[in-house]
Amino acid sequence: MYTCGIDVGSVSAEAVILNRQDGKFEIVAYIITPTGGDSKEAATNVFNRALEKSGLGASDMSSVVATGYGRLNIPFATKNITEISCHARGVVHYFPDIKTVIDIGGQDSKVIKLDSKGNPIDFLMNDKCAAGTGRFLEVMARALDIDIRDFAKIFAGTSQKVDISSTCTVFAESEIVSLIGHGVAKNSIVKGLVYSITGRIISMVERVGLEGPVCMTGGVAKNLAVVSALEERLNLKIKVPEEPQITGALGAALLGYPKE
């Protein structure tokens, strides 16, 4: 029995095709692409490409569950469920004992609290400002003219950091320009930036109440600088799924199965 989960976020869209056999789940295929300007088109695109990759047809899917901010705009979805429930479900698939999920995506970041059975019981999302999101890092990396993939290396190798004062992306960008103008080393700015974004996340974690084990999902979970800064500030080890970016789509596919 196959299901498909589609997660259309602001930056990227993912599809996961899942098979259940003898009570065991297996990811048959998954696709990640940039969302681009049209979320409906992006959804159709990832769906078709995932089908192609798996060699299955749309009629083989017993359900197609949509999630992400584009979830309301997918005509072939059989239902839609929020990212909150989907990320929680996706995480529990990998790590059944997780109590707190930190998901940092392109425009959104959220902290989800789970009960002992892995059901979401509370959550928080960032306010409308993009300061605690992947977008923030991208904008800043551009302002610094540094490849975002180098952040981890720089972070680990730099002891100095500057305080980035702003809570706002636009403001922080001009501040960084001014820091560069004052000859502050780029590496310490990077370090400051990573602490700045983790500061925002930590305050959300504080608000729902920290409880381990903690898992991180979303595109930013691939950024080891952010992960290690969070580990340092939370004083615990953070688990990250093999492909953190597809957690939402995977959770959606899992929620497409009837409850056992």
Next chain:
Amino acid sequence: MGIAENIKENLKLKIQNNLDRNYIRNILRIIGKRPVLAAYGATFSSRSDKYLNIATIKSISCSYNPKNTVAYGSLFLPYEMFHALDLAPFLPEVMGGFTGGLGIADRTLKEASARWYTPDLCTFHRSASGAVELDIFPVPNFLICSNLACDAAQKTFYMDAKKFGLEDNYYLIDTPYDNDESSIKYLAAQLESVSVDICRKSGKKLDIRKFKKAIRLSNEFRQWAIKASDIRKELCMYPKGFDGLNFILPFHGLAGTKDAVDVYKTMYFELNGFLKKQKRGNIKNTGIRRIGGGWTSVSNVNSININNNNLSSSSGNAGSDKVKKILWLHLKPYYNNNLFNLLENNNYKVVFEEISNVYWPVLDPEKPFESLAIKMLSHPLNGSVQNRVNAILKMAKDFNVDGVIMFAHWGCRHSNGGARIIKDSLKEQDIPMLLLDGDCLNKNNSSEGQMLTRLQGFMEIVDARYQY
């Protein structure tokens, strides 16, 4: 669109294109005339809504009529005092909310920013200040405000007073923190001295009989408001167009008037009629409109239905048949939005609102100033957040709610500032609460997509509680 909406839309456009105090006064003069007002009222399908709208128009018309002595008043003041002093109250904060509904908030807010009002300030106050600067609001004779709940009103009112050259007719009712003997004495003395001063300046004598009358009416209102909310403890089926979050004025600017009594008396009889119908079983369980449905639950998370004209398709079920009861805290967005459709389509009903809570004891007409002081000091937003928590917990229990939603208005130092304690206190009672950050009147300051996701996520969590 119904006739009422059509008329309203039309008026809205007219006002948008003629943003001026005199123009609004003329419009109000036309609508305020008895036959027109009756015709306007007839367009509302809910009778309580009709009475509310008529009373509101009457009240606003009075404040725009230059023949009256007009007093700006901040929320949470005892308006019984205004009516006893023959002052036509005008509530800039409430009218600031109207700027959202009228679609002129972007202009008033822009004006406020141009005048150096901080953009981090609550938009109710900012929009009202912009409207004063743009000469949209009526010219007052007096300005009375309090620091109950927040600091913003006392500052913006002072600025308004300066704009009209009325610094000497500006009064701050300094509301004490505690509700005890010395506070009552201090507050009552202020209410009395302000009343005396206003009378002296208007060349009148303070008429204590008018205070007694206003307080008697206030008590009568209180009684109907309690009866109406008692009915809502059982009611799931509401008249079309009824929204408890609209009934702000009877608790504030209309307090101490016959109009406030009539609105709530009407509400009581109307809701009682619906309760009888509901009990006779004519309408099963709920009158809430549902789209889709028919599916049985396929997972531990129910799919939430967002179907309606604006939000496109998802086929899914609407959770279980049970109506989930919501207590709504603070206010709502006053521009078009889909939050309430999303709730209704998924069998969620706002069964009570924080603003409909009767929080004060019966007032003693023989001791008017003391009584009004007690009323102010009983307000759950005065003093410690714990007062508000206690009030919320009692409401949540009385109405047996499944969840609490707080629409945390951007820049509101009370709602936002106290959210953590309120949420934790509800959690201790195993009541889930959603904090919905947004802006009540500035659409550009709220992300609807994010709000809908939060709301949907919250409903998924509440629904899941019925799975075990």
Next chain:
Amino acid sequence: MVTENNVPAFSQFIKNGKISALPKAGWLCTYTPEEIIIANGFWPVRITGRQKAKKAEGYFPINFCPFIKSSMEDLLASGDELSAVIVTNSCDGMRRFYDIASKYIPDLPFFMLDVPRNQNEFAVRYFANNILKMSAFLETISGRKMLLPDLTSAQEICNEKRLLLKKLSNFFRNDQKVIGARNYFNILITSMTEEPGCFNTDLRSYLEYIESQSRHNQETPAIESGDAGSRQIPEIMILGNFIDEERLWEIFDELDCKISADDLCSSSRYFENIIQSGNFSNIFGRKQELPNGEISIDRLLRDIAIRQLFKPQCMRMANLNNKIEEINKNIVKNKIKGIIYISQKFCDNTLLFYPLLREKLNDKNIPSLFIEIEHNNLSVGQIKTRIQAFLEII
């Protein structure tokens, strides 16, 4: 640390403060009557938001007074050093501070002191009664009653401190370069946190030292005041709420300007207005009923209430015209050429006063610079550029 003119910083003069064995009571707002804390046998320590808000962020919304958040962080980090905390009902930020701190730090006793916003007879009476309640609260913690001699001696200590700080501030005004802005504002913060008696001794000897140094250094013996204009150094006034940013004061030391007046909750609003018992009897234009010379606790509480309500006022007070008048007097007296208005973000009282002030200043042709900062989170580069540009303009 040494200031520009090689005068050692005050920190080197602190001798005794740290060793006092008195229990500490925290306070936050200058409307708190410090003499009541002292009279009840406590060492008053102002909570100044030293810590950068981290854990505290979780308790408050993002758009909330950063000084309050940092103060909460201070309490979370070292609240156990305090025996009690006095909070005032001065603004929204302070109210939420009380709510949150008292709920989430349940072992620490808090008292909420209500401070009126009006300045009239009702307000004085009400406030005096509240101060009495505050004293009763402290009595339950100390386990002993506050007596008249306790209060009179506490008042002497406070008055002496105010006089010394006033002297320091005059000194700073007249020769800013000797003391240095950073050093000056640091001394003020120290005056709010050190044990008061010891602080007075230390500051007295510091002032003596500086005076002797300054006599040595200056060829012209008289202290010039007012003819700074001929030297073309812009004389400015700093106005705002609680501003304690070393880096900000360093900017002023680096730039060529003269802070001829400062009106901050962390500066003159703390020490201005000195009480001499009986001095305030005529404040409402009528004679005090009490015979002169008869001193009682009630009488002193009334004086304290009047001192607090009529000191240079915070923007929270009702009558903003009074504030405008205060500022006008300052401008005339100190020949101010421009005003730098600094506010913590999200402080509605301070931020909402600016539109009014700006208009009044425009009428008088006094330019003003508006700066919003976040406590412990200063963006130095931007702010320096703005201040420098403003000084160039005036």
